Amino acid sequence: MNDVIRGAKKGVCSLSVVLASVLLVACAGAPDDISAPAPPTVVQGAASAETVCDAEAIQHAIGTSFDEASVPTLQSESGARQVRVLRPNSAATMDYREDRLNILLESNDMIEALRCG
Numbered sequence: 001m002n003d004v005i006r007g008a009k010k011g012v013c014s015l016s017v018v019l020a021s022v023l024l025v026a027c028a029g030a031p032d033d034i035s036a037p038a039p040p041t042v043v044q045g046a047a048s049a050e051t052v053c054d055a056e057a058i059q060h061a062i063g064t065s066f067d068e069a070s071v072p073t074l075q076s077e078s079g080a081r082q083v084r085v086l087r088p089n090s091a092a093t094m095d096y097r098e099d100r101l102n103i104l105l106e107s108n109d110m111i112e113a114l115r116c117g
Contacts, residue, residue, distance in 0.1 A: 052079065062111050062113065
């Protein structure tokens, strides 16, 4: 009977050693030098002249009545690639885009301001 108990203890000890070895190998197999890819670099002033908005060129439209049909003209004259129309109390992101024209309107749809960004 003692031989049976010793054999069982020996088997449990052997199993414990094997299990501990497997766990250590699993942990040791993970590389330490995992890193995220580098973020893209942004070069200031790298946009070409045709992608930068020029709000000064369309200041003549301030105080005029806004019409959706005038958007392509204002976009073309300003050189903007995107246009955003902002009415009073409308939500807008705060991101700056040098190629975007912002048309700010008064409550009566008169153009209050024209800004790039």
